[in-house]
Amino acid sequence: MQRIINFILTNRNTFLYLILMLFCLNITIQSHSYHQSKFFNSSKWAIGTLFDSKSSLTDYFGLQRENQRLVQENESLRLQLLNTTTNPSATAKDAGMLQLYEVISARAIKNNIAAPRNYITINRGETHGVAQDMGVITPLGILGIVENTSAGYATVQSVLNTKSNINAKIKNTNYFGSLVWDANDHQILQLVDIPRSASIMVGDTIATGAMSSIFPEDIPIGLIEKYDLNQNQSSYNIQVRLFNDMANIKNVYVIRNKDRKEILELQNRTDAE
Amino acid sequence: MLNNAVTLNTLRFVLLVLAQVLIFNSLNLYGYINPLIYVLFFYWYPIKSNRPIFLLAGFLMGFVIDMFADTMALHAMAALTVAYARPLIMRFCFGINFEFQGFSFKNTTKLQRFTFLACLILIQHVIFFTLEILSFSHILLILKKILFTGMATLLIGGLLSSLFNRKPV
Numbered sequence: 339m340q341r342i343i344n345f346i347l348t349n350r351n352t353f354l355y356l357i358l359m360l361f362c363l364n365i366t367i368q369s370h371s372y373h374q375s376k377f378f379n380s381s382k383w384a385i386g387t388l389f390d391s392k393s394s395l396t397d398y399f400g401l402q403r404e405n406q407r408l409v410q411e412n413e414s415l416r417l418q419l420l421n422t423t424t425n426p427s428a429t430a431k432d433a434g435m436l437q438l439y440e441v442i443s444a445r446a447i448k449n450n451i452a453a454p455r456n457y458i459t460i461n462r463g464e465t466h467g468v469a470q471d472m473g474v475i476t477p478l479g480i481l482g483i484v485e486n487t488s489a490g491y492a493t494v495q496s497v498l499n500t501k502s503n504i505n506a507k508i509k510n511t512n513y514f515g516s517l518v519w520d521a522n523d524h525q526i527l528q529l530v531d532i533p534r535s536a537s538i539m540v541g542d543t544i545a546t547g548a549m550s551s552i553f554p555e556d557i558p559i560g561l562i563e564k565y566d567l568n569q570n571q572s573s574y575n576i577q578v579r580l581f582n583d584m585a586n587i588k589n590v591y592v593i594r595n596k597d598r599k600e601i602l603e604l605q606n607r608t609d610a611e
Numbered sequence: 612m613l614n615n616a617v618t619l620n621t622l623r624f625v626l627l628v629l630a631q632v633l634i635f636n637s638l639n640l641y642g643y644i645n646p647l648i649y650v651l652f653f654y655w656y657p658i659k660s661n662r663p664i665f666l667l668a669g670f671l672m673g674f675v676i677d678m679f680a681d682t683m684a685l686h687a688m689a690a691l692t693v694a695y696a697r698p699l700i701m702r703f704c705f706g707i708n709f710e711f712q713g714f715s716f717k718n719t720t721k722l723q724r725f726t727f728l729a730c731l732i733l734i735q736h737v738i739f740f741t742l743e744i745l746s747f748s749h750i751l752l753i754l755k756k757i758l759f760t761g762m763a764t765l766l767i768g769g770l771l772s773s774l775f776n777r778k779p780v
Contacts (some may be wrong), residue, residue: 351662355695358670362684362691366742369683378678385679392633450636450680452643454744457681493681521744521752524642585639 379486379493380448380459386491390461393447397588404588411477439554442466442592444474449496449587454521456496458482460590463490473553473593479581480504480546480557481590492592498524498584506559507547508538514547517559517578524584526563529576536574538565544578551598616657624672627652632679635767643756646764647686649676650735651771653693654728658701658714669694682743689739693731700730728768736761 346353365378380386397404444462462468464487472484474494482494482502495502498519506529507514515531529544542562546553558581565576595601627649635646652672656665673690677683704727708714716724740756 351666351695354663354666355691358666358691359688362670362688366683366685366688370745378674378683380679380681382678388633389679448637448679452639452645453680453682454749455682459681521749585642 376486380457381463381486381488381491381493383488383490386447386459386461386463386488389447389459390491393445393461397445400586400588407477408589438596440467440594440596442468442594444468444492444590444592446494446587446590447491449585451496451498451524451584454500456498457485458494458496458587458590460492460494460592461490462592463487463492465489467594468492468592469594471552471598472595473557474590475553475557475593476582476587476590478583479559480553481582481587483552484592494590496584497527497580504553505547505549506544508532508536508562509543509545509556509558511536514549515573515576517544525580527560527578527580529578530568530573532574532576534567534572534574538562538574538576540564544576551595551601552593554593554595620652620656620668623652623655624668628672628675628679631676636680640763641759644760644763646760646767647689647732647735647739648764648768648771649673649686649690650693650728650731650764651768653690653697653731654768654772656697658716662698665697666691666694685739685743688742689735692738693735696734697731700727700734704730724772725769728772729765732761732764732768736764 380389442462444460444466446458447461448457448459450456450458458474458481460468460474468484468487470484470487474481474484480497482496482499483504484492485495486493497504497517500519500521502517502519504517505514506517513532513536515529518528518530520528532538540562544559544562546555546557546559548555560578560580560582563577563579565574567573568575631647631649635648638645649672653669656668669690670687673687674684676686676690680686704723705714705719708718736757740753740760744753
């Protein structure tokens with residue numbers, strides 16, 4: 339016994355190193371397979387506050403471009419509004435859509451693009467109605483899915499995350515696949531599992547599909563950059579160039595699907611049977 | 612004298628963490644280069660140190676940066692390993708001399724200090740990027756990131772360390 343204790347005492351640095359290392363490995367490997375660690379993330383109050391004050395300082399540098407973007411978005415929204423009022427049937431349909439989704443505006447206060455698992459921190463949290471698994475978009479296209487929330491902040495799993503897997507389709511068709519990222523280029527995503535029978539062309543638009551209860555259908559994602567068949571020649575691997583400039587994200591919208599709970603319950607019940 | 616060293620290192624700790632998370636983590640040079648300059652903490656830390664405290668400080672530093680950067684515990688692992696391996700690297704770079712009482716940074720040549728910094732950076736980057744991706748199919752990406760981010764860290768770290776060089780006492 340004495341000798342064991344002596345052994346531990348003489349090698350206490352190594353033991354300290356090993357214990358701390360095991361603790362770290364545990365956290366890291368857990369979040370590789372499942373969600374980001376619930377406790378150690380940047381949605382926490384102190385970290386959010388620091389990033390918030392940094393971003394309120396640096397936001398001035400991009401003000402002009404951001405204003406331009408918002409004016410462009412207003413323009414396109416205004417266009418939609420003017421065109422729908424002249425068409426009563428479309429108004430009724432859109433009113434139904436409006437009741438299904440709620441939109442919460444937010445500002446990205448931290449954004450990563452260099453890592454294989456990137457997260458964005460936004461300055462809206464539980465008190466504003468943000469919850470896990472809500473979709474986040476920008477005026478140009480999709481951005482990611484809310485992963486962790488605190489009272490005033492939330493972290494968003496960016497589409498630039500090897501864990502991200504979003505239902506997407508080729509616009510104006512019903513061929514859908516999964517949107518994933520191979521960690522190589524922050525402007526290019528991969529759309530897989532589009533069947534070979536689909537007729538696709540370089541330059542086609544990719545949008546979100548109807549199979550998810552997170553994003554509404556037809557939110558733009560990007561354009562087809564190039565494509566080839568996968569190994570067993572049965573489906574396409576498509577390289578998609580994003581509409582969003584992921585390195586420059588400021589104003590974002592969190593989307594809440596009011597029917598999501600009902601959809602999930604129904605799916606769970608069906609799976610259980 | 613002891614108080615002085617504690618204050619100095621605490622200040623360094625805070626400033627390096629802030630510099631890392633607020634400036635260097637959002638650099639994104641060429642889309643992916645974010646120098647990990649907090650390695651300077653291990654470069655500047657006193658030679659005669661209480662090792663358990665040094666290990667804990669290194670771990671804490673990495674962990675705080677991890678929380679800011681949403682990288683689970685990757686920075687913590689890299690920093691911890693650098694802290695653990697530091698005496699070994701010092702013996703490798705400065706020879707057996709560094710175990711004697713009279714040894715200080717001032718007696719070392721520029722080349723020796725440069726090698727020391729380069730070795731710290733190499734270990735930190737190898738651990739960080741290997742564990743970050745953790746996949747053999749991405750081996751080229753890992754090597755690319757280690758090489759270019761390491762070079763950027765060495766450049767900026769070298770500049771910072773000569774900028775804040777303490778006057779010989």
